[in-house]
Amino acid sequence: LGSIVLAANALIGLREGLEAALVVTILIAFLVKTGRRDALRFVWLGVGTAVGLSVLLGAVLTYGTNRLSFTAQEVVGGVTSIIAVAFVTGMIFWMRRAARTIATELRGQLSEALVVGSLAVAVVAFLGVGREGLETAIFFYAAAQAAESGATLPLIGFLIGLTAAVVLGWLMYQGAIRINLSKFFRVTGVLLVLVAGGILAYGIHDLQEARVLPGLNTLAFDVSATVPADSWYGTLLKGIFNFSPQTTVLEAITWLAYVSIVLTLFLWPRGKPATVASERPPTVSAGITRGGQAQ
């Protein structure tokens, strides 16, 4: 029984930690591979702020008398998810543009793009960790309270799961620094599009639960019998792609629309080096970011 308790709580930790680990890993790998180690401090700034804020808010909500109402909780979850999608989408196209600039060796333009990117780096790291951070912190305190009353297994299991997420992130990093830059951009870009699509669908689900959007009980499919949410593969799918075994029609449509549009734009053949200067990033990034927020 002890090992089952340990494993079940470890799965919660793994699921909560995976998405953050993935986003942070890709950010770090990108900066290291493009010779921008100096910008790593912005990643840690974002991560540190998110962790600090989550730990603090989690403590206030656990030990204080204040509780978020269900609707407030779901609206915050939904809105932060959609903001996170806007930034991850921006990051996808920012990486694509940087890759293109590196390829054409327009050094001046590259440094300009990346200096502006430092703030964005911190924000993406902050949102990547902070989105699930509060929920993770609240669970941590619940497990810690159980530990205080003698049941230490849930807390140990949860910490094992979080550690496993970090280890998986580190392994992905090891793989990422070995592959060449253009392959790296392609793989992580596609991966991030799928991750962002999942976050968007998750946000839609939160807004449906808050009754801001309709159709909570109109399911597109229900595969909870074949992909149980508490199985290891259900955990990985949920943790990385926010896959829900019970997906509503609105979630499915939003996911399909986002992934098909952004993936097409991302994989669209690159212009020749000579045209790079004419299709300057401002229009590209402005259009995309706005598009992302409109989702």
Add this chain to the structure above:
Amino acid sequence: VRATFHLTTAGLVPLMAVLTACGGGSDTGTASSDQAASEQAAGIEPIEVIATDTSCEVARDEAPAGTISFNVTNRGTKITEFYFYAEGGRVMGEVEDIGPGVSREFAVEVTEGGAYETACKPGMAGDGIRHPFTVT
């Protein structure tokens, strides 16, 4: 132009997010701390819920309208969730990720008396183990 655009978006959006989050938090925070005070005055303790893989024991099945608190303890082996439904299956509140051996507190605000339902969802799937709940 480009730098300005990025700086403003990067700066404003998270700021707005933080403001929204804080605003939401403090609004509801004030409301529920008032209620917490009146709860203490009335001597209302959270309703204990013991969830296992096959059962969902709710200590009381009736409560007066207002903030109703539950303390859900998972004594099973599966991760469980606890839901509070209005008539017609509308979710009024839920707490997810109640790992085995963990207790989680949860409050729902019910303004109107009537017939409601509670549910535990061991394994985070299905309609759950449901029980009627009356609000007076």
